[in-house]
Amino acid sequence: MRATATSAHVARGAKTARRGTAARAGATKTKGPPANLERFRIETPWDKAKQVLKEEFGATDEELKRCEDLSDEDLNKAYYTMQLCRDFENECNQAYMAGKIRGFMHLDNGQESIPALLADAIRKDDLKHSYYRDHCHALACGVDSGAVMAELFGKDGGTCRGTGGSMHVYDMDTNFQGGWALVAEQLPYAVGAARSIVLDKMLGRDDAHDRVTVVFVGEGGAQNGRMAECLNAAAKENLPILFLVIDNGRAINTFTKDVATNQEVFNQGKHYGVPGVLVDGQNVQDVLRVGRAAIKHVRTKGPAILQVHTFRFNGHSPADPEHERNRKDEKRWARAECDPIKIFEESADAKRIDLGAQTAKAKEEVQRALAFADASPPPP
Numbered sequence: 001m002r003a004t005a006t007s008a009h010v011a012r013g014a015k016t017a018r019r020g021t022a023a024r025a026g027a028t029k030t031k032g033p034p035a036n037l038e039r040f041r042i043e044t045p046w047d048k049a050k051q052v053l054k055e056e057f058g059a060t061d062e063e064l065k066r067c068e069d070l071s072d073e074d075l076n077k078a079y080y081t082m083q084l085c086r087d088f089e090n091e092c093n094q095a096y097m098a099g100k101i102r103g104f105m106h107l108d109n110g111q112e113s114i115p116a117l118l119a120d121a122i123r124k125d126d127l128k129h130s131y132y133r134d135h136c137h138a139l140a141c142g143v144d145s146g147a148v149m150a151e152l153f154g155k156d157g158g159t160c161r162g163t164g165g166s167m168h169v170y171d172m173d174t175n176f177q178g179g180w181a182l183v184a185e186q187l188p189y190a191v192g193a194a195r196s197i198v199l200d201k202m203l204g205r206d207d208a209h210d211r212v213t214v215v216f217v218g219e220g221g222a223q224n225g226r227m228a229e230c231l232n233a234a235a236k237e238n239l240p241i242l243f244l245v246i247d248n249g250r251a252i253n254t255f256t257k258d259v260a261t262n263q264e265v266f267n268q269g270k271h272y273g274v275p276g277v278l279v280d281g282q283n284v285q286d287v288l289r290v291g292r293a294a295i296k297h298v299r300t301k302g303p304a305i306l307q308v309h310t311f312r313f314n315g316h317s318p319a320d321p322e323h324e325r326n327r328k329d330e331k332r333w334a335r336a337e338c339d340p341i342k343i344f345e346e347s348a349d350a351k352r353i354d355l356g357a358q359t360a361k362a363k364e365e366v367q368r369a370l371a372f373a374d375a376s377p378p379p380p
Helices: 046-057 061-068 072-097 113-121 135-140 145-153 186-202 225-236 284-300 324-337 340-345 348-352 355-375
Strands: 002-005 127-129 213-218 241-247 276-280 304-309
Touching: 046 061, 046 276, 046 284, 061 284, 072 113, 072 135, 072 145, 072 284, 072 340, 072 348, 072 355, 113 135, 113 284, 127 186, 135 145, 145 355, 186 213, 186 225, 186 241, 225 241, 241 284, 276 284, 284 304, 284 340, 340 348
Parallel strands: 127 213, 213 241, 241 304, 276 304
Antiparallel strands: none
């Protein structure tokens, strides 16, 4: 069984979340969520999301139809990306325990629908500013998996020749502007990058026509004062920037509700005229559809906020024992009931693609990355 939260309006789902249960077809039944569970899965059905996108973003029926249609190729890419990210992070965890990766490292397990969206709707020429949990974002944006793994290993073949490490993956070829170690530090830099796109347009550069900047921030980081400043700047200059808020409800030892009066980050832009939308991050199809619409808005109209409600399956880092304040029980429940990969595999869309082939392809790519990192020499 899984605990869910529903709402009459998808964009108002976070505050109105309540307890409930719903069995997934074919899912393995568990004993249910922990009695003192504080975070539940939300539901953001596409039909309700469309209304939000029409009302808040001004999306047309024709635009939404294009966002809604998921081809077999789209589903293959999304599932492959999720499996690639899951296997990559699992291998990173093993390498960390074996002493091959040192320093800080933060894994992305449970949040794979977000890289799937990047692979689907973000282009190579778009500017990307991630945060400290950046491995999978880099992979989804086209950064070579071997170079990412080598960077984590501190090897010369890494994206920064082994000098940046886990939180500082950077790749000029794909316009991946790095992970950022300091919370919310990436926000003003991303706004500046979006401003550079506007300036390029003013100079008549053709390649700037509909480029966008996407910046990642956690729901905790979105409480930082930089968020308000950047929303104001983005709105004032109508910058092509997507604020992609990864809402997993957790900092290291802090629940979001303990630091945020209003957890509806997607509404933070209302004062500035920046539209926002909330989506269930455990449903990759909805993430693709809603994310496409938000990105389309940024390409053609201006800034937007996309808040993805998700679950982080691991501790904050390998140093986090996961047991503070009921985390261990909650994570066990979330892994069983809120896994975006499992949920997709149990959906009707999964029958349209060869799951085994994509899984094998992803594992092969991760093994290639490990071999490359192992063989790469240390920095000079």
